[in-house]
Amino acid sequence: MIYSQYSFTGNLDINQFNPETDSVRERIISFTLENPTFVANFITSHFLNTEIGGLLALPLIKPFNGLQEPVNLYWMEWNGSLEWYNLILILIYLSIIAIGFGIAWKKLGWLGLIPLAFNLGYAMSNGIARFSSWRYNLPVDWVFYFYFAIGLIELFSIVANLFGKKLIEPNKKSFEIKNISLREFRPQYIFIVLAFMFIGSTPWLAKGIAEPRYTASQNDLIAQLESNGYNRVEIESFLSQPNALIIEGRLLYPRFYRRTEGLSSTNPWPAYAVKDFARLSFLVINENRYDVIFPTREIYNFQQGADVIVLACQFDNVFYARVVNFGNQNFQSAPLTDDCSLITDN
The missing domain is CATH 2.40.50 (OB fold (Dihydrolipoamide Acetyltransferase, E2P))
Structure with a gap:
């Protein structure tokens, strides 16, 4: 499928790819070298679409006509523009998320930016694969909630501090760092690993065990x-x-x-x-x-x-x-x- 994405027409047409003679890697490299502007354009478009879609997972201000009225699925017919009050709301969201980034960096350093790195890496892979939006955003839209929640908690803490509430400082304990040796490895750990491997492989096992259905002529x-x-x-x-x-x-x-x-x-x-x-x-x-x-x-x-x-x-x-x-x-x-x-x- 990725093979067909690197072309001007026939996207998602798997019949273009012959696994015996074609190479996905060579197709991507050759098409990119021949059409760098076109490839850069769709990678950027899908990357930004993933990020914007994640941000817009946060709620917007839309009319609610009551429980007895039809559901207003406004996003199905959205023309891509936002009302002025929703633009202000988006700016507020971005400010809170920025605070979340800052607090995560201050408290945890690089560890606090791992979700952001995951988000950017996934969005880039979406761009390279020429996919985005809808279900393709779901694996990373939680990152926006994550940093938004951190920023919101920090704002609540600041407001509470203004009203005289003392913040509870975390109890800083020193941890002893020691090396892990093979002597501490226990054989029973192997069974735990094998159990997880078996659970993860059950879909493939079921497919191999189950007989094909609906094959009558x-x-x-x-x-x-x-x-x-x-x-x-x-x-x-x-x-x-x-x-x-x-x-x-x-x-x-x-x-x-x-x-x-x-x-x-x-x-x-x-x-x-x-x-x-x-x-x-x-x-x-x-x-x-x-x-x-x-x-x-x-x-x-x-x-x-x-x-x-x-x-x-x-x-x-x-x-x-x-x-x-x-x-x-x-x-x-x-x-x-x-x-x-x-x-x-x-």
């Missing part, structure tokens, strides 16, 4: 539907359409929506977006994710986490289910003879 899936009363010829005729397919996977998050209902957030999953008809919306996952809609005015009990076979028509990034098979129970939204081209996404 199209003919196998058709045979299963045929055993549940469907006509093979009708199924094959339905699947002969260019935008028709058969899916096997696990059904997740079924929800029933009436006409004009749905999730009205800025970027909902396509299956749950507002539509002009009643439907059951859900996801089907195997090695991929499918946003599926089952048009119906009735509320059916689509079991969460059940394994299903779905015959569907694809319209853009939504799959309109014609048949949903739960093994011993079938649900059908329309005859298989109806053409997929009759579907409209409204």
Whole structure:
């Protein structure tokens, strides 16, 4: 993926990279030497985006219309500018964070700046990888909280001191420094280390132990539907359409929506977006994710986490289910003879 980031087009296109013939290191070096200004620009942009995103994790002043009103997700449609009062608030935040830096340096020296070094290193790695914002900010946005909290505590201490509260000085004790020798190492420590290594490796172990699922061929899936009363010829005729397919996977998050209902957030999953008809919306996952809609005015009990076979028509990034098979129970939204081209996404 990093390989595709060092190009003018086709970013995140993993098909550009051939592990047998291509080298990520050589691609990064050659592209950087050929286009130093372009590379410096996107590294700087993503670096600053990570830092600004971390700072803006601190709360801003925004309207609250009450508990009964829709949530105002102002950051989803933010145009990048701040109101004057929020600009003042940001300056206050920066001042408090600066105090936090100073106190951390005064009390702990270089040790107090380790979180800052981690933050800057991570932000730089984001820039080099050409990623930033949203979930990519989460590993380091706590650094802003950390120094902000230190600065805020120091301000509270100053205010308390002004009102006559005596500050408690830390009890300074001398510590004896001694060298660590191998004689002090105990064999049982090895078992503790191995235990942590085993816990950390469980995802890879589970992947190796677990058998692959949802690997049935199209003919196998058709045979299963045929055993549940469907006509093979009708199924094959339905699947002969260019935008028709058969899916096997696990059904997740079924929800029933009436006409004009749905999730009205800025970027909902396509299956749950507002539509002009009643439907059951859900996801089907195997090695991929499918946003599926089952048009119906009735509320059916689509079991969460059940394994299903779905015959569907694809319209853009939504799959309109014609048949949903739960093994011993079938649900059908329309005859298989109806053409997929009759579907409209409204």
